[in-house]
Amino acid sequence: MIGWIKNRRSARAGAVLALAAVLLAGAVFLYLHDPYQYPLPCALYLLTGFYCPGCGAGRAAYSILHGQFYEAFCYNPLMVMLLPFLGLYFVVRGLDWVVTGGNHVDGKISAKLLMGILILVLIYGVLRNIPVFPFDLLAPGGMKQIG
Amino acid sequence: MKCVNCYQDIPDNSEFCPYCGAQQEKTQKKDSEGIQQPYVPYEPQPQEEKQDSPQQAKEEKYDSPRQAQETGQDYSYQQEETRNQQPYTAYQPDVPAKPVNWIPYLVLSIVSTVCCCPPFGIAAIVFSSKIESKISAGKPQEAQDAAKKAKIWIIVAFAAGILSAIIMFFAAMLLNLDGSYYYYYY
DSSP states (O other), X not given: OHHHHHHOHHHHHHHHHHHHHHHHHHHHHHHHOOTTTSOOBOHHHHHHOOOOTTTTHHHHHHHHHTTOHHHHHHHOHHHHHHHHHXXXXXXXXXXXXXXXXXXXXXXXXXXXXXXXXXXXXXHHHHHTTOOSHHHHTSSTTGGGXXX | OBOTTTOOXXXXXXXXXXXXXXXXXXXXXXXXXXXXXXXXXXXXXXXHHHHTOHHHXXXXXXXXXXXXXXXXXXXXXXXXXXXXXXXXXXXXXXXXXXXXXXXXXXXXXXXXXXXXXXXXXXXXXXXXXXXXXXXXXTOHHHHHHHHHHHHHHHHHHHHHHHHHHHHHHHHHHHHTOOGGGGGGBO
16 A cells, blocks of 8 residues: 555555645644633643643644744744744645655755754754743743734 | 564565565465475566466465465375475574664654654664664674664654644644744744
């Protein structure tokens, strides 16, 4: 079955399109789902009281879908900055796989850069929990106190 | 049996490797231990070529691979095939194993940590970064083990993230949390 999908270009295109349809359905749901009216709480936050690196991602995504990029940046600055690059990676990788069946993307990406981003994400997750001025800007919605 | 391309353990009589997609050679299935075929880089072949390859035609004599294995005929044909090939050399440790491509593991670890479920995402990060250190230490087998574990944790992180989001969504609806509570949201 897996080999069958891998060896046919149309099957690969179908698989990628199915995945894209699922993501689009998620986006439509989030577009209609106002996080202020119908909350989407994070289990980790309720249990521990700490912001994780993804805290605010849902509200940020909602804001992006509604074209409010500054709002989105306030809720989760790092995620909003990473999102274009992650999106680009998945789009290019998906297209490459559909057309050639191979992988010509990963070899051109620096692994050190990705490790750096991972470490940055973890440090960011710690820093945004510090309730002192320069760090609380990173907390969800924290940027609003200056702009 | 082992995949001819990436040397992962795969089910006997597999036609394709579930890990790297390389087509398996049927003659390999009952090889004695410790003998491996020389490294053959996997090149994806067009579908048309595969269908009229003589090997496939031979296989169609039997209803199923299992049946083929049980009949003695298969054994003799296997012997023949083996004889026709170049003599086996003993296992060569310097055969270049296909390196683990760990870029997707890192990207997905980032995504799972930022968007889904940090506790499991961190486990995924740990194993993803282990892949690199094992590769640079020249231990491809251990790198593949780490890649397997990283894959499991990435799946767990995504599943846990999506599940908890769904559960918390319905819990919030039931409890009727109001907007003043919004700092608690994802």
